[in-house]
Amino acid sequence: MSEALLSCSGLTVRFGGLVALDRLDLQVGAGEIVGLIGPNGSGKTTFFNTITGLYRAAAGTARFGGAELIAMKPQAIYGAGVTRTFQRSRLALPLSVFDNLMVGNHRRLQHGLGFNLFRRAALRREIEHNVEKARLLLAAFSARLAGRLFDAAGALGMIDRRRVEICRALVSEPRLLLLDEPSAGMTHEETRELMDDLLAVRARLPALAVVIIEHEMNVIERVSQRCAVLNYGSKIAEGSYAEIAADPQVQAAYLGTE
Amino acid sequence: MNLVAIAAITAYAVFLLRAESQAAVLGLIVLAVAGVPVLGKTGFLHKLNESFEKHKKTTLIGVLVALSVLVALFYDQHFVMLMLASVLLYTVACLGLTVQFGYAGVVNFAGAAFLGVGGYASAVLGPHLPHLLVLAIGGLLAALVGSVLILPILRTRGHYAALITVAFGLLFRTFVEVNDALGGPQGMQVKGMNLFGWDLNTGLGEASFYANYVAVGFALAAAAFWLVRRLERSWIGLSLDAVRLDETACAVFGIDVARWKIFAFTFGNFFAGVAGAAYAMMTGFVAPNSFTFGDSLILVSIVLLGGLGNLWGVALGAAIVLVLPEKLQALQEYRFLLYAVLVIAILLVRPAGLIPRRARRYFA
Amino acid sequence: MNIGLFGQYVANGLMLGVIYAMVAVGFTLFFGVLDVIKFSHGDVLTVGAFAGLATYIGLTALGFTSPWAQLFVVILVATAAMAVLGALIARYLVLPLRTSPPLNTLLLTLMLGSALRECVRLFYPQGANPKPFPRLLPQDSLALGSFSLRLDNALLLLGGLAAIAGVHLLISRTRLGLAIRAVAQDGETARIMGIDFERVVLLTFALGSALAALAGVMNGLYYNEINFSIGLLLGVIGFSAAVVGGLGNIYGAILGGFLFAALQTIGAVALPAAFPQLPSAYKDVFAFAAVIAFMAWRPTGLIAERSAERV
Numbered sequence: 035m036s037e038a039l040l041s042c043s044g045l046t047v048r049f050g051g052l053v054a055l056d057r058l059d060l061q062v063g064a065g066e067i068v069g070l071i072g073p074n075g076s077g078k079t080t081f082f083n084t085i086t087g088l089y090r091a092a093a094g095t096a097r098f099g100g101a102e103l104i105a106m107k108p109q110a111i112y113g114a115g116v117t118r119t120f121q122r123s124r125l126a127l128p129l130s131v132f133d134n135l136m137v138g139n140h141r142r143l144q145h146g147l148g149f150n151l152f153r154r155a156a157l158r159r160e161i162e163h164n165v166e167k168a169r170l171l172l173a174a175f176s177a178r179l180a181g182r183l184f185d186a187a188g189a190l191g192m193i194d195r196r197r198v199e200i201c202r203a204l205v206s207e208p209r210l211l212l213l214d215e216p217s218a219g220m221t222h223e224e225t226r227e228l229m230d231d232l233l234a235v236r237a238r239l240p241a242l243a244v245v246i247i248e249h250e251m252n253v254i255e256r257v258s259q260r261c262a263v264l265n266y267g268s269k270i271a272e273g274s275y276a277e278i279a280a281d282p283q284v285q286a287a288y289l290g291t292e
Numbered sequence: 293m294n295l296v297a298i299a300a301i302t303a304y305a306v307f308l309l310r311a312e313s314q315a316a317v318l319g320l321i322v323l324a325v326a327g328v329p330v331l332g333k334t335g336f337l338h339k340l341n342e343s344f345e346k347h348k349k350t351t352l353i354g355v356l357v358a359l360s361v362l363v364a365l366f367y368d369q370h371f372v373m374l375m376l377a378s379v380l381l382y383t384v385a386c387l388g389l390t391v392q393f394g395y396a397g398v399v400n401f402a403g404a405a406f407l408g409v410g411g412y413a414s415a416v417l418g419p420h421l422p423h424l425l426v427l428a429i430g431g432l433l434a435a436l437v438g439s440v441l442i443l444p445i446l447r448t449r450g451h452y453a454a455l456i457t458v459a460f461g462l463l464f465r466t467f468v469e470v471n472d473a474l475g476g477p478q479g480m481q482v483k484g485m486n487l488f489g490w491d492l493n494t495g496l497g498e499a500s501f502y503a504n505y506v507a508v509g510f511a512l513a514a515a516a517f518w519l520v521r522r523l524e525r526s527w528i529g530l531s532l533d534a535v536r537l538d539e540t541a542c543a544v545f546g547i548d549v550a551r552w553k554i555f556a557f558t559f560g561n562f563f564a565g566v567a568g569a570a571y572a573m574m575t576g577f578v579a580p581n582s583f584t585f586g587d588s589l590i591l592v593s594i595v596l597l598g599g600l601g602n603l604w605g606v607a608l609g610a611a612i613v614l615v616l617p618e619k620l621q622a623l624q625e626y627r628f629l630l631y632a633v634l635v636i637a638i639l640l641v642r643p644a645g646l647i648p649r650r651a652r653r654y655f656a
Numbered sequence: 657m658n659i660g661l662f663g664q665y666v667a668n669g670l671m672l673g674v675i676y677a678m679v680a681v682g683f684t685l686f687f688g689v690l691d692v693i694k695f696s697h698g699d700v701l702t703v704g705a706f707a708g709l710a711t712y713i714g715l716t717a718l719g720f721t722s723p724w725a726q727l728f729v730v731i732l733v734a735t736a737a738m739a740v741l742g743a744l745i746a747r748y749l750v751l752p753l754r755t756s757p758p759l760n761t762l763l764l765t766l767m768l769g770s771a772l773r774e775c776v777r778l779f780y781p782q783g784a785n786p787k788p789f790p791r792l793l794p795q796d797s798l799a800l801g802s803f804s805l806r807l808d809n810a811l812l813l814l815g816g817l818a819a820i821a822g823v824h825l826l827i828s829r830t831r832l833g834l835a836i837r838a839v840a841q842d843g844e845t846a847r848i849m850g851i852d853f854e855r856v857v858l859l860t861f862a863l864g865s866a867l868a869a870l871a872g873v874m875n876g877l878y879y880n881e882i883n884f885s886i887g888l889l890l891g892v893i894g895f896s897a898a899v900v901g902g903l904g905n906i907y908g909a910i911l912g913g914f915l916f917a918a919l920q921t922i923g924a925v926a927l928p929a930a931f932p933q934l935p936s937a938y939k940d941v942f943a944f945a946a947v948i949a950f951m952a953w954r955p956t957g958l959i960a961e962r963s964a965e966r967v
Contacts, residue, residue: 086544112546126537129530130651136527137534140546143527147555150526151519157526161654186651202545399759401766444952450758451693451903452955455895456948462892463944470938585888589770596763626778632771636749639764643756 039064039243040085040210045094045104047077047084047267054080056267057094062210067236067244069258069275071251073287077267078247079121082212086118087111098210113141117203118212121247123195123219127188131179131198134187135168138202171201174238175231193224200232207239213246217253225250229257251279263287294347297340298354302361305611308619309362309372317619328646341647344604359510363503373502375615377574380509381567382610386594387516387603388563393592394601394649395529396556397536398445399454402461404587406561409434410568411578412468415480418573423485427569434565435558442557446550449539461588469580479579482572492573505574512570516563517603523559524603525654532556533652564591586628593631597638599645608646660804667809669921670914671878674816677913678871679894680901681823682864684909687898688840689860692750692761696769697868698891699776700738700745704869705789705882706776708734712790727792734873735866742865743858751857769891777884786883789876812874819870820910823863827906836860840904896947900954919946 038061047055055077062068070078083089085096087108096103101114117138125134136143143160144150150157165183172180175197182190187198196216203211216232217225236242248254254261255275263271263278265287271278278284304320311317331337344351359376366372385407392398400406410430417426444456468474484493484501485508492508495501523529534542535552542549572578594613598605617627638645679701686694711733715726749768753761777783793808827833835856838846847853875890876882897916901908923942 088540088543108543109546109548112544118544120541124538124541126534126541128537128651129533133530133533133652136530137541137547138545140531145527145531147528150528151522154522158655184651184653206545397759399762441948444948444955447952447955451687451762452899452951454693454759454762455892455899456951458892459896459944459947462889463941463948466940466944467938470941586770589766592763593767626774629771629774629778632767632774635767636764636771639756639760639767640749640752643760 038062039066040096040098040245042085042096043094045081045084045096046092047080047089048092053267055084055091058264058267058269060262060269060272062243062245064209064241064243066260067246067258069254069261070245070247070264071249071254071261071278072264076264076287078264079214080267081264082118082214082245082247085111086116086212112206115207115209116212117206117208117210119196119199119203119214119216121214121218123192123199125187125195125199125202128186130184131172131187131190132165132168132183134198135171135202135205136164139164139167139205141206168201168205171205172197174235175201192219193228196220196228197231200228204235209241210243210245213244215247215249217248217250222250225253229253233257294340294343294350295354297343298351298358302358305362306365308615309366309375311619321616337647338650341602341604341650359506363506367499367503370500370502371618373500373506374574375618377502377505377509378571379607379610379614380506380513381571381574382591382594382614383513383607384509384516384570385564385567386591386606386610387513387520388560388567389591389595390560390601390603390606391520391523391532391563392556392560393595395524395532395536396553398553398557398560399450400457400557400560401454401585401588401592402441402457402464403564403591404583404585405461405464406434406438406564407568407571407587407591408464408468408578408580408583409437410565410570411482411572411582412474412480413565414569414572415482415578416474418483423487423573427566430569431562431564431566434568435562438557438561442554445557446553458585461583461585465580465583465585468583475579477580479577479581482576482578484576485570485573502574505570508570512566513607520603524601525652528552528555529652589628590631593635596635596645599647599649601649602645602647605645605647605649663805665921665925667805667813669917670813671809671816671917672920673914673917674813674820675871675875675878675890675913676893676897676916677820677910678816678867678874679890680897680909680913681820681906682868683895683898684901684904684906685836685860685864687903689836689843689857690746690750690754692758693765693895694745694750694861694864695762695765695891695895696745696772697765697864698887698889698894699769699772700742700865700887701868701872701875701890702776702882702884702887703741703772703872704734704738704865705872705876705886706780706783706787706884707737707869708873708876709787709789709882710780712792723792726790730792731870731873734869738869739862739866742861742863742868745865746858746861747854750861751854769887773884773887780884783884786881789880789882791877791880793877808877812878816871816874819867823867824906826863832856832859893943896944900947900950916943916947919943 040062042058042060045055045058046053058081070081072078080089084091085103087103087106091104094104098114098116103111103116106114126137169180169183172183176194179194179197187195190198200213200216216228220228236244246257258275261273261275261278262269263284270283270287271281304324308317308320311320362376385403389400389403392400410433413430413433414426417429421429441456441460445453448456469477474480484491485505486492492504493501495503531547531552534547535549539549590613594609595606597612598607598609613631617624617630679697682697683693686692686697708730711730712726715729720726745768749764750761753764791808793811795806795808797804797806827836835846835851838849838851839853839856843853875886893916894913897912898909899912900915901910901912920939920943923939927938927942
């Protein structure tokens with residue numbers, strides 16, 4: 035692996051007396067798909083929240099490209115090219131699918147008051163361009179969904195909402211995508227379908243790095259090139275799926291035998 | 293379809309305003325109360341709303357014609373003209389509140405206080421400056437006074453932010469009441485509006501001078517409507533919606549929550565200030581008792597009743613809330629109670645309001 | 657300033673403080689179990705005070721004139737009636753909105769407060785005018801140097817403190833209190849553990865509303881006058897106090913109540929001293945400005961709210 039895109043070292047997060055993340059070291063290279071697994075409460079989502087700037091780290095660094103994420107605001111981290119999905123889907127349900135995608139595309143839109151209020155022709159061109167872009171991106175997941183661009187997100191089924199959420203994270207062409215349990219609340223069938231779509235889109239974006247949190251081991255086995263296992267905030271194992279599956283410490287963490 | 297609907301609404305308004313006997317008024321109101329849910333259930337209101345949006349030109353002309361008809365029929369009646377102008381000016385203020393409340397989700401339970409800032413501005417500055425400038429200063433002053441609240445509002449959410457604006461509303465009223473320079477509890481006289489030598493307080497021929505204010509009110513309402521409509525159908529409108537719906541998601545996707553909250557709050561207060569300044573010039577006085585907490589709740593009722601975020605709904609809400617108690621004399625005394633019960637019913641039964649806002653179409 | 661005047665200010669401040677604290681505890685209890693702000697709380701207090709007044713008039717008309725017995729019945733009727741009203745509000749207006757945005761609950765209770773206030777104004781005989789409230793407590797006073805302590809004030813203060821202590825004991829020592837705390841901690845889990853969620857919510861609203869009624873009666877006894885709009889100001893102050901203390905925390909609410917009273921008293925004393933030309937009516941302006949400034953400084957109060965939002 036050449037120069038890592040994301041390089042965390044000694045990352046520590048505390049909530050009061052609880053250590054949610056304990057001196058975590060993790061590297062993610064450009065174009066890599068890394069699975070992040072571990073029992074509930076082991077610190078996986080905390081890791082996402084920390085590198086997207088929602089939580090403050092007590093110690094440690096997270097270098098992304100040339101920037102240090104730990105000191106940055108969430109807005110700036112997004113600007114640097116890190117996007118994510120949420121474990122419990124966080125779409126704006128009353129807004130249309132298109133609007134939801136455009137929330138994700140914020141950094142590529144113009145927000146000046148003068149532009150938005152008085153330069154309607156230019157704004158119109160920008161909107162039409164983005165409608166096309168959104169349609170293409172959605173179509174890569176589902177042609178049917180692309181036809182529902184102006185339906186409210188709340189009218190969609192669970193799997194379509196997940197697709198929209200992933201598209202929202204992809205539309206701004208990030209360099210690092212963080213997926214927080216994309217299979218939560220879906221059937222095996224739906225999960226497999228979603229992963230197929232994801233891998234297909236991924237194949238067209240070879241530089242995109244992905245970190246995926248998953249409980250479904252067959253999903254991890256299928257999509258990830260490398261896995262890291264967390265338990266009580268610490269990394270207890272790292273390696274290929276086969277390696278970590280054979281690791282006695284990992285088995286102990288999952289079965290609860292100490 | 294638009295023109296038919298506008299004609300029907302106008303005819304209804306004419307009958308309502310003409311109705312002399314309380315029984316006739318009551319009958320007309322019962323008709324509306326029974327009719328609107330039926331129209332809502334069958335999806336007619338929704339379709340009408342869509343159609344209004346689609347044929348903008350026809351709608352605009354229709355509204356202009358309807359207003360002209362009302363003016364032509366009632367030009368010599370002070371009361372009706374005053375009502376009409378009030379509805380238009382309240383629409384301006386409530387469009388501002390819609391940006392705050394309906395789009396960015398910034399609560400403001402001190403709307404009457406911002407009307408008041410505009411009103412007092414016109415009382416103090418009216419004798420000295422050109423009145424168009426006074427209107428603008430009224431708005432700017434309201435925005436400026438509001439900026440005092442920006443820091444606490446940014447640092448708090450939901451209930452806490454609501455408390456801040458409630459406290460501010462009470463503070464404002466107490467302040468003008470005890471401030472002798474601003475007339476104390478008696479308030480102040482305000483000069484009638486004079487635009488480029490046109491004295492609005494002199495009626496044309498037999499016409500009520502309030503008809504002049506209807507014209508000015510319409511110009512202001514149309515301008516406000518146009519601005520807010522453009523705002524909604526732009527990236528800014530989208531950002532405001534996103535701020536209202538999920539601040540965490542906003543942060544993760546780079547939307548500057550503080551910036552848009554400040555923008556919405558300032559923008560909305562500006563509208564309230566302008567409306568307040570014009571309203572004070574029309575009625576000729578300002579007094580602390582017109583800017584109570586109850587009055588702020590009326591503004592919120594208007595915004596909510598018509599359909600949170602729906603601009604046509606704002607105009608409809610203003611018409612209902614202002615005209616109803618004036619026409620039903622029996623209700624005049626009970627109006628605050630009536631609004632309160634009406635809003636409670638809306639919240640329980642139809643939380644999206646009479647004409648729910650639809651998903652954004654940027655160009656349609 | 658002489659000692660007597662100073663004592664007077666302290667006594668007055670403490671009295672206000674205890675009433676504010678009682679209202680604030682209600683806000684905090686409701687927020688605890690349902691995460692809602694019931695803005696109509698202040699107006700429930702008004703209705704309670706008027707219910708007490710009506711009871712007094714009724715008793716007098718029936719020829720029942722022993723002040724202690726009257727006091728007892730007045731408090732009993734007012735608290736019981738408001739407990740029922742509080743539970744009804746929770747059952748039919750607040751609980752149905754559980755799934756809608758929190759702002760809707762806020763709006764609904766704001767409007768409900770407005771409706772209650774208007775009902776008192778319109779339907780209580782001559783409700784728009786201030787009403788004299790009977791002096792049911794002994795009016796003797798105890799001279800301490802230049803400061804005279806009125807016995808009724810001392811009794812009110814003790815009564816208020818006793819009521820707050822009672823609520824505190826109820827919350828911390830009884831089964832019901834345990835259930836309330838469990839629901840406040842985590843409603844879903846409490847439900848799974850076999851706690852009747854709705855019953856606990858209703859009882860909490862009844863408890864808070866009864867406390868507000870008692871505060872309303874005390875307010876009447878203290879000022880010997882009530883009017884239909886006392887609740888609006890007391891509601892806003894009680895809410896401010898609860899927020900200043902930290903919503904969801906009973907100690908915070910009590911602390912906030914006394915803090916707000918201190919602020920008002922200081923405003924009333926210090927403002928005229930510092931700016932002699934400023935009328936004393938500015939004391940409320942000062943108090944509200946202080947609350948707004950405080951919220952900018954400590955947005956979640958002195959004793960911070962339980963947990964951050966889960967992402």
